[in-house]
Amino acid sequence: MAETVFVFFVEIIIFKLKLIYGKIGIINHGGEVMKITAIEMERISVPLIRPFKTALRTVDSVEDVIVKIITDTGNIGYGEAPPTPVITGDTIGSIVGAIKEVISKNIIGMKIEDFEEILIKLDKCMIKNTSAKAAVDIALYDLFGQLYGAPLYKILGGGKKELVTDITISVNTPEQMALDSLEAVKKGYTTLKIKVGKDSEMDIKRLKAVREAVGEEIKLRIDANQGWTPKEGVRILRKMEDSGIDIEFVEQPVNAYDIDGLKFVTDNVYIPVMADESVFSPKDALTIMQKRAADFINIKLMKTGGIYNALKICSLAEIYGIQCMIGCMLEAKVSVTAAAHLAAAKSVITKVDLDGPVLCKEDPVTGGAVFTESLIKLENKPGLGIEGIKTSKL
Ligand SMILES: C[C@H](N)C(=O)N[C@@H](CCC(=O)O)C(=O)O
Ligand SMILES: [Mg+2]
DSSP: OHHHHHHHHHHHHHHHHHHHHHHTTSSOGGGOOOBEEEEEEEEEEEEEEEEEEOSSOEEEEEEEEEEEEEETTSOEEEEEEOOOTTTTOOOHHHHHHHIIIIIHHHHTTOBTTSHHHHHHHHHHSSSSOHHHHHHHHHHHHHHHHHHTTSBHHHHTTOOOOEEEOOEEEOOOOHHHHHHHHHHHHHTTOSEEEEEOOSSHHHHHHHHHHHHHHHOSSSEEEEEOTTOSOHHHHHHHHHHHHHTTOOOSOEEOOSOTTOHHHHHHHHHHOSSOEEESTTOOSHHHHHHHHHHTOOSEEEEOHHHHTSHHHHHHHHHHHHHHTOOEEEOOSSOOHHHHHHHHHHHHHOTTEEEEOOOHHHHBSOOOEEESOEEETTEEEOOOSSBTOEEEEOOBOO
């Protein structure tokens, strides 16, 4: 414990020194290559304010792997990956195994200066394992920002410094969901993401109760997390339309692999449909866009394997004229900061579901973006601006 706290403070001091000396030109990365010398992994365990419940699972805490990419210049790039077995298939063990046994062996010794080469290596060195790849990709982008002394959103071409996120209301009884929604609105949230997909008749009652509680001004988006069959989805959504409950969009009404079923829902309701679990790779996104199987795409770094592939989905969405949401799993501030930088840089990302950090009881991360309920503010520090993380050993 004492050792972890010591390392934490030393990391903060090193970071501050780099900021000071970087500013007055003593550290000039202009001529440096920044070689990767090691990849270390630790973990964070953060209790949630309340249980997070979806049609797929119930979780009480964030249990994520923290990745630190160490370089010969003393710079550290930070990344993070949550185990989300029901969506990505990844566990703590699989994330750690993929990084230790495959990814590290492929990228240690490479230069951050040769950025695209490293990202291609990372993408190609193994299939699947998108959470492990995302954690490493995020740490690489952090270092890339540090190498050129600019915050990631600027490196990605963006100028926006603030975002507004929704907050998720877990699936519970209609009464409980109405109370939770009201509490969120009192905290300043203007958009709520309502979890449904468990018992279709009850879902309509849930939505009615929430709408009654929060009034007409609050935007409601719903997420069924694959909970309905295509016909069931159409029936429920039409009932919602008929009862006049205004819904911004519905996320992933049907099974992730049922693209025809997703299209069936999209074609048969007015409420716009967003693909979430159906889209991991840019190829998945392209299929959805070509088939017009959904109206929107939810981009999550843990599904794409990081920013490198997320950018490709953004480009496809620009070409096809499809708006995207940036989402997250149960993630703390490191990976959600990376997602916020991406969203700030891409105007095709018009919707934000980055509530991971505000669902947590504690914040183990110093630095990064500032999360104040619905408001996310990006800092002007190099890369992600992470200063230190209270971690424990794996
Ligand atoms: C946390 C975020 N608002 C969210 O709902 N993300 C996922 C589910 C994440 C999980 O189960 O860890 C989603 O389906 O959009
Ligand atoms: Mg979803």
